[in-house]
Amino acid sequence: MIQDLTTGDSGKVLLGYTVPMFISVAFQQIYNIADSMIAGRFAGEDALAAVGASYPITMIFMAVAVGCNIGCSVVISQLFGARRYRELKTAVSTVLCVGFFLSAFLTVAGLATTVPMMRAIRTPDNIFADGALYLRIYIGGFVFLFLYNVVTGMFNSLGDSRTPLYFLIGSSVGNILLDLLFVAVFHWGVAGVAWATFIAQGAACVLALLAFRVRLREVDGRARNDMPGQDGTQPKTPLFSGAMLYKIALVAVPSILQQSFVSVGNIFIQSLVNSYGSDVIAGYSAAVKLNTFVITGFTTFGNGVSGFVAQNLGAGQTKRIRECFRAGVKIALTVAVCFGLLYFCAGGAMMRLFLEDASGTAMRTGLLFLKIVAPFYLVVSLKLIADGVLRGAEAMRCFMVSTFTDLILRVILAYILSGPFGASGIWLSWPVGWGVATALSLLFYLRTTDRIEGGQGR
Numbered sequence: 001m002i003q004d005l006t007t008g009d010s011g012k013v014l015l016g017y018t019v020p021m022f023i024s025v026a027f028q029q030i031y032n033i034a035d036s037m038i039a040g041r042f043a044g045e046d047a048l049a050a051v052g053a054s055y056p057i058t059m060i061f062m063a064v065a066v067g068c069n070i071g072c073s074v075v076i077s078q079l080f081g082a083r084r085y086r087e088l089k090t091a092v093s094t095v096l097c098v099g100f101f102l103s104a105f106l107t108v109a110g111l112a113t114t115v116p117m118m119r120a121i122r123t124p125d126n127i128f129a130d131g132a133l134y135l136r137i138y139i140g141g142f143v144f145l146f147l148y149n150v151v152t153g154m155f156n157s158l159g160d161s162r163t164p165l166y167f168l169i170g171s172s173v174g175n176i177l178l179d180l181l182f183v184a185v186f187h188w189g190v191a192g193v194a195w196a197t198f199i200a201q202g203a204a205c206v207l208a209l210l211a212f213r214v215r216l217r218e219v220d221g222r223a224r225n226d227m228p229g230q231d232g233t234q235p236k237t238p239l240f241s242g243a244m245l246y247k248i249a250l251v252a253v254p255s256i257l258q259q260s261f262v263s264v265g266n267i268f269i270q271s272l273v274n275s276y277g278s279d280v281i282a283g284y285s286a287a288v289k290l291n292t293f294v295i296t297g298f299t300t301f302g303n304g305v306s307g308f309v310a311q312n313l314g315a316g317q318t319k320r321i322r323e324c325f326r327a328g329v330k331i332a333l334t335v336a337v338c339f340g341l342l343y344f345c346a347g348g349a350m351m352r353l354f355l356e357d358a359s360g361t362a363m364r365t366g367l368l369f370l371k372i373v374a375p376f377y378l379v380v381s382l383k384l385i386a387d388g389v390l391r392g393a394e395a396m397r398c399f400m401v402s403t404f405t406d407l408i409l410r411v412i413l414a415y416i417l418s419g420p421f422g423a424s425g426i427w428l429s430w431p432v433g434w435g436v437a438t439a440l441s442l443l444f445y446l447r448t449t450d451r452i453e454g455g456q457g458r
Contacts, residue, residue: 002218003159005308006081006315010323015331018304020161022335024152025300027165027172029293031179031200033353035193036289038179040282040354043189045362048354049278050130050190052285053123056266058138063259064106065146068099069153070303071252074310074392075244076157081314085219086237092216093239095150095248103146110139121271124278130190137194144198144205151208155215156307163211167204175200254396258403265407269414269426276423283365284423286354290366291373294339298381301332302388309392318452325389325445332381343374369427376431383438386445393452398444406437 005013040048072095079088118132152164175196182192273284305328312320343350347370348363355363383402390399410433417425 002215004081005077005159005311006317006320010308010320011327011330014304014308014324014327017159017161017308018301018328018331020165021156021300021304022297024161024165024168025296026293027168029289029296031172031175031197033289033293034176034179035197036286037353038176038183039190039193040286041356042184042187043193045282045355046127046278047130047190047193048285049124049281050127051134051193052281052288053121053127053131053270053274054118054135054138055285055288056121056263056270057117057135059263059266060260061106061110061139061142062145062149063263064102064256065142065149067256067259068095068102068146068252069149070255070306070391071248071250072150073153073157073303074251074306074394075248076154077307077310077392078314080158081311081317084314087244089216089219089237090239090241091244091248092154094241094244095154096147097240098245099146099150100143103143106146107139107142110142111136114139121267122274124274124281127278127281134190134194137191137198141198141201144202148201148205148208151205151212154212155208156303157310158215158219159307159311160215161304163215164208167208167211170207171200171204174203251391251394251396254400255391258400261404262407265411268411272414272418272426273423279361280365280423282355283351283362283367284369286351286362287366287369289354290343290350290370294335294343294377295380295384297335297339298332298377298384301328301335302384302391304328305385305388306392309389313393313452321389321393321449321452325385325449328385328388329382332385333378336377336381340374340377343370347371347374365423368424372424372427373430376434379431379438380434383434383441386438386441389445390441390448393448395444395448398441398448402437402440402444405440406433409433409436 003017005017007013036048036051039051072091076088076091079085079091114132114136118128118135123131155161155164178196178199179193182188182196186192188195274281305324308324309321312318312324347367350370351363351366355366383406387399387402390396410429413429413432414426417428419425421428
């Protein structure tokens, strides 16, 4: 259902809009975690390490999809808020056309460079073959992953965060069932984990595209109420616009770069982790999946804030931006407290979802990681909500500066601190990077909102 985010109580509207988005991402992360759980439980610790070793590379591909999701959703949200429905339809078709060819190109390039990429991150020989196999199958389904993320962004930009939730629930349940079938029953190992994700993601993509086509009919009805041409007829809506692509690229390209550089930074960190052997890799892989669950949740709330801000900017409702930020902070801090306490106090129980040996190196590694980063969820949650405002207001330079600061500090400190402290030094870099970057994001948020409310534009 299409929803106007420019009216009503800001806190209630934001909560109703973002909760389905959070549940969607929760289900997506649950089936990512299920991949690792099933691999570790039924195929062994090396299988878990193989899936984890390729994870930073898969995140580069995901970064492109998420960046395009952000770019199209911000622009479409602004057009929707401004009631410019014909331009909205042009933006949709332009994104889908370009997105298909871009994802197809990246699929071919990724398949051709799988082995060099795995070598570049110093994947241990005992898990190299399985890691490369998982990565090839994952990349083979990238077109589905890409288009699904773009369509999800389009649904959200129209205020409809519930429809993608239904597809994600079905995809997640299907993925877990296929994991169990392929790995526990057929004993396909890492390949079974990869094929389960491929099939589930492909089905969700096709269904989402069909559903969005139906949703566009509502936009068609609103577009007919736009001003007719001089001859009294409705002007034809172009399927592709270079000007619209440029407008989308102004937000999408910085978002892709930001997401990609974060993923590249994670590759450097993964390469450092890989040097400590498969036991540490397995522990880190399990813990970072738990950590990613929370961080992705904060990012999702930030994306909801972006959509809210973009719609209200398009409608000229600038005073609702600060209201949105305050409401977003309350939601994010609530989640941060809950998961921070869970991971810090019950990290061992969470790690045992992936690992059987409670006294092994892998368990100790993951548990220490969680105890170091979990208390700082309160800090990073503020950053990601502020980043949501910056994206929605198209303040992309500020957004990128704070993100790159976090990335650069974490990578540099990981290499410096791993010398005297070993693998533990890598985990210590997270709180420092988050703390400095959060201070920057909050400063940029205040400057940006002051400028917008002062009528100086974005």
